[in-house]
Amino acid sequence: MKAGIGRRSLQYLFAYVFVLVALYPIVLMVSSSLKSNAEIFTSPLALPKTFGLDTYRKLWEVVPFADFLLNSIMVSVTSVLLITVTSSMAAFYLARFSHKWTGLLYFYFLIGLMVPVKLGIVPLFLLMKKLGLLNSLWSLILIYTASGIPISVFILTGFFRTLPVELEEAARIDGCSHFQVFWRVLLPLIRPALGTVVIITFIQAWNDFFFPLIFIQDEALKTIPVGMMVLFGEYETDWSLLFAGLTLSALPMIAVFLLASRQFMEGLTAGAGK
Amino acid sequence: MGVPERQQIQPKRKAKPRWLLHLFPLPALILYTLFVIYPILSAFTYSMYEWKGIARGAFVGLQNFLTLFQVEPFNKLFWNAFGHNVIYFLVEMVVQNGIAFVLAFLIYRKIRGAGFLKAAYFMPRLLSVIVVGFLWKLILNPNYGALNTLLGKLGLEEWAKPWLGDPDTALLAIILVNCWFGIGFAVLIFLAGLQSIPEELIEAARLDGAKGLTMLSRIILPLVMPSLTIMTIFTFIQAFEAFELVYAMQGSMGEPFHSTDTLAVYFYRLAFSGSGGAGDVSIGLGSALAVVLFFIVASVSALSLKAMRKREVQH
Numbered sequence: 001m002k003a004g005i006g007r008r009s010l011q012y013l014f015a016y017v018f019v020l021v022a023l024y025p026i027v028l029m030v031s032s033s034l035k036s037n038a039e040i041f042t043s044p045l046a047l048p049k050t051f052g053l054d055t056y057r058k059l060w061e062v063v064p065f066a067d068f069l070l071n072s073i074m075v076s077v078t079s080v081l082l083i084t085v086t087s088s089m090a091a092f093y094l095a096r097f098s099h100k101w102t103g104l105l106y107f108y109f110l111i112g113l114m115v116p117v118k119l120g121i122v123p124l125f126l127l128m129k130k131l132g133l134l135n136s137l138w139s140l141i142l143i144y145t146a147s148g149i150p151i152s153v154f155i156l157t158g159f160f161r162t163l164p165v166e167l168e169e170a171a172r173i174d175g176c177s178h179f180q181v182f183w184r185v186l187l188p189l190i191r192p193a194l195g196t197v198v199i200i201t202f203i204q205a206w207n208d209f210f211f212p213l214i215f216i217q218d219e220a221l222k223t224i225p226v227g228m229m230v231l232f233g234e235y236e237t238d239w240s241l242l243f244a245g246l247t248l249s250a251l252p253m254i255a256v257f258l259l260a261s262r263q264f265m266e267g268l269t270a271g272a273g274k
Numbered sequence: 275m276g277v278p279e280r281q282q283i284q285p286k287r288k289a290k291p292r293w294l295l296h297l298f299p300l301p302a303l304i305l306y307t308l309f310v311i312y313p314i315l316s317a318f319t320y321s322m323y324e325w326k327g328i329a330r331g332a333f334v335g336l337q338n339f340l341t342l343f344q345v346e347p348f349n350k351l352f353w354n355a356f357g358h359n360v361i362y363f364l365v366e367m368v369v370q371n372g373i374a375f376v377l378a379f380l381i382y383r384k385i386r387g388a389g390f391l392k393a394a395y396f397m398p399r400l401l402s403v404i405v406v407g408f409l410w411k412l413i414l415n416p417n418y419g420a421l422n423t424l425l426g427k428l429g430l431e432e433w434a435k436p437w438l439g440d441p442d443t444a445l446l447a448i449i450l451v452n453c454w455f456g457i458g459f460a461v462l463i464f465l466a467g468l469q470s471i472p473e474e475l476i477e478a479a480r481l482d483g484a485k486g487l488t489m490l491s492r493i494i495l496p497l498v499m500p501s502l503t504i505m506t507i508f509t510f511i512q513a514f515e516a517f518e519l520v521y522a523m524q525g526s527m528g529e530p531f532h533s534t535d536t537l538a539v540y541f542y543r544l545a546f547s548g549s550g551g552a553g554d555v556s557i558g559l560g561s562a563l564a565v566v567l568f569f570i571v572a573s574v575s576a577l578s579l580k581a582m583r584k585r586e587v588q589h
Contacts, residue, residue: 011380015377015381016391018457022454022457022458026401040418044418044419044420044423045420086305087302089299090299093295093299112310112311115310116567119567120313120564121564122545123320124313126328142305142309147309147310150306207403209402209518225404228402239418246409250402257400261396262389264396265392268459268462269462269466
């Protein structure tokens with residue numbers, strides 16, 4: 001019995017030590033952002049003595065953070081919209097109509113799950129240049145949309161297949177066109193799967209730093225992650241400011257997560273099968 | 275019973291032309307082909323040409339590949355980076371996935387605060403990799419960083435190190451940061467695998483006298499194999515694509531002295547920054563490296579998926 005209690009507390013210790021490991025660096029980031037530089041350097045671990053938001057005011061002045069934020073929102077929201085519309089249309093077709101080529105087409109989309117898109121970056125760069133999209137938010141929107149399509153088609157096709165066909169047949173007898181069946185009947189039904197797709201692709205677009213690093217030169221067009229590079233390049237020694245920048249970058253996603261943590265965790269693992 | 279009737283009625287009612295339907299997958303198909311498939315295929319052809327800056331020169335066959343593998347310093351840099359990718363994969367498998375499995379198992383065997391635990395482990399994953407890299411760069415700073423200060427407070431001053439400045443510790447430090455980032459996701463994948471085991475199977479094994487380690491190794495592990503395989507593939511792909519964290523923490527040269535260089539960072543250098551080790555930007559060599567990386571990642575993930583399918587059919 002005693003051994004049981006001993007083992008049990010060891011399990012709890014292990015589990016909660018890793019909570020500390022996971023959360024402490026994030027807490028440190030936020031608390032350091034509220035300190036002065038002197039305080040960070042003399043007592044990096046202590047909680048801030050005063051809650052000063054001066055650093056944030058300064059951050060707002062030295063880098064165009066509002067621009068970064070706006071660009072990030074613009075890029076992520078537009079890509080997610082395009083992904084959900086195009087992928088659900090493709091998935092509807094793949095799940096409901098069997099022609100010679102639907103199997104092949106499905107497989108073609110799935111290839112994208114295994115192909116690291118970043119390896120095509122040189123041709124992609126030249127393609128964007130040719131299209132005149134370098135240094136434009138559209139270069140990011142297009143690449144996030146295209147690279148989000150395979151996982152979304154995969155998830156949505158699987159979900160469409162679980163819906164009973166009778167529903168559509170009934171709607172069609174009532175005189176609905178294919179488009180109406182899709183739009184009025186099926187789309188509302190696949191909302192849970194759409195939620196998953198939205199979460200996966202939104203995080204992808206919001207956090208990415210590779211593509212803007214290569215496509216975007218103009219400071220006013222940078223998204224938050226590359227904006228951080230500007231900050232770290234120019235204010236290397238102002239740690240208070242750096243921590244504030246990191247905190248502000250992380251905040252929107254953490255806030256959304258706290259509101260819907262279950263959907264987040266379920267959504268992100270849903271792509272990984274069972 | 276009603277269904278056959280409906281099918282008889284259906285064709286009469288349908289006035290809309292059927293070809294419109296084939297337009298449904300078109301937008302996705304075009305975007306995906308143009309911005310995912312076309313660039314990757316182009317990388318294959320790019321790798322077989324000579325390049326001067328961004329101007330394509332003569333067809334050179336496999337010359338770029340030969341250069342990559344036979345000419346110094348390219349071959350040395352390749353194998354150096356390749357070795358680091360392998361270490362990246364192995365350390366993540368042991369540390370990240372090992373710890374994650376234990377944590378998932380603890381949650382599976384009922385622990386108080388399971389929801390909170392999952393969310394807490396998952397939290398780092400929400401940050402952009404660049405934010406993770408910069409944050410840890412500050413934490414690992416040799417003079418003012420929180421880690422060395424913490425070690426000092428604990429009376430372990432001699433453990434304090436310039437973690438990212440020392441070629442012996444830099445790579446490991448980066449990989450462990452990556453583990454910190456990815457552990458929550460692995461916990462969720464393993465937990466989903468554990469929770470999909472039918473309760474009756476566990477109960478039956480228990481009645482047969484299985485417990486503790488026997489239960490874990492003989493019953494549970496084989497049954498969660500699919501989630502282990504999936505996580506192994508994810509870890510492999512991620513380890514061989516490792517770029518952002520290294521770039522954020524150690525720059526495009528894989529400082530110090532290429533001790534943290536990975537294939538993707540080397541690729542970036544060859545293709546964009548003109549310091550692939552020697553000489554100018556080389557799109558030819560960069561594309562050849564991309565093709566090699568592509569084959570490494572695609573073949574391993576295809577093989578493990580196939581292995582997984584087989585195992586699934588068997589049980």
